[in-house]
Amino acid sequence: MSVGEQANTQAPATPAAVKTMFPLMLDITSLPIVVVGGANAAARVSALHEHGAFDIHVFAETPTPELIAVAGERLHSTLPGESDFSNLCPKLVFIADVEDALAATLHGYARAAGALVHVQDRIPLCDFHLPARVRRGHLQVTVSTDGTAAGLSRHIREYLETYVFGPEWAARVDEVAAARRKWKQEGLSFAALGKAVADLVSARGWLKKP
Numbered sequence: 001m002s003v004g005e006q007a008n009t010q011a012p013a014t015p016a017a018v019k020t021m022f023p024l025m026l027d028i029t030s031l032p033i034v035v036v037g038g039a040n041a042a043a044r045v046s047a048l049h050e051h052g053a054f055d056i057h058v059f060a061e062t063p064t065p066e067l068i069a070v071a072g073e074r075l076h077s078t079l080p081g082e083s084d085f086s087n088l089c090p091k092l093v094f095i096a097d098v099e100d101a102l103a104a105t106l107h108g109y110a111r112a113a114g115a116l117v118h119v120q121d122r123i124p125l126c127d128f129h130l131p132a133r134v135r136r137g138h139l140q141v142t143v144s145t146d147g148t149a150a151g152l153s154r155h156i157r158e159y160l161e162t163y164v165f166g167p168e169w170a171a172r173v174d175e176v177a178a179a180r181r182k183w184k185q186e187g188l189s190f191a192a193l194g195k196a197v198a199d200l201v202s203a204r205g206w207l208k209k210p
Contacts, residue, residue, distance in 0.1 A: 021129055021146050028053045034090040035059070036080060036106060038097035040120065042066035057088055080106065085113040096120035123147045132157035137170025138177070172206060 029052040035044050036059045045067065048056055058071040059080045068075060076084075079102070085093075086109075093110040095103055095117065107125045110117045119125035131142035132153035141160055143153045176197055183196050201207055 019123075019146065021144065023131075023142070023144070025140070028092065031055065031091040032088055033057070034080065034085070034088060034093045034110070034115070036093070036095045036098065037120075038062060039064065040096045042070050044094050044096070045070045057084075057090070059084070080109070082109045082112075085109040085115070089113055090115045093117045094120075095125075134161040134165050136165055136167060137173050139165065139169050139173045141165055172204070176200060 028048065031053065032055045033048060033053055034057050035041050035048070037044065038060055041058060041060055042064060045056060045058055049070070056071070057074050057076065058067065059076045059078060060067055061077065061079055063071070063075055063077055079098075090110065090113060093106075093115045095106050095110075097120070098106065100122070103119050103122055103125060107117050107119055111127075116127040117125065118128055118130065126147060129144060129147040131144035132150075133143075134141040134157055141157075143156045143160070145153050179200060180193060180197060183193055188196060
């Protein structure tokens with residue numbers, strides 16, 4: 001039997017174990033954050049700004065005009081070294097658009113500084129993943145495959161925002177929030193609040209069962 005024939009008879013490789021992630025909504029307004037990257041960095045910084053982050057340090061060897069505009073004075077036109085991480089003490093680090101060896105090195109620097117790290121498309125180097133997200137006002141519906149099938153997460157998100165959670169849900173959330181504040185002032189217990197919310201949603205017919 002030839003080497004090629006032997007290879008064809010072997011069982012397919014088993015994928016490495018995937019970490020199961022804990023879902024968490026995080027207040028990033030006061031967290032020091034480092035973003036390392038190229039083409040994707042501008043969108044990442046804009047998304048962080050959208051969620052209230054202001055202590056963002058951006059490193060890119062060849063920053064795009066868009067990145068220069070959104071990063072402002074926090075832009076460093078170089079890649080970060082170990083001292084940058086130890087001096088900035090970031091809590092979150094986003095890395096993209098770098099080679100494998102450099103990504104691993106930067107990951108090590110960031111972890112040594114006490115940061116949680118996300119390295120784009122390199123699951124073993126990720127302490128957290130970024131889910132696909134539908135946002136309607138204060139309503140956020142997220143979809144994650146633990147980083148294993150990002151394209152699938154995106155398709156599910158597109159289905160949800162098109163057929164399930166349309167723009168009208170922003171006002172619906174505000175209505176429920178206002179009603180819940182009123183009921184809480186009236187002294188309803190936690191259990192009673194939950195039932196009142198469920199009754200309101202049912203009465204409005206917002207979540208019809210198939």
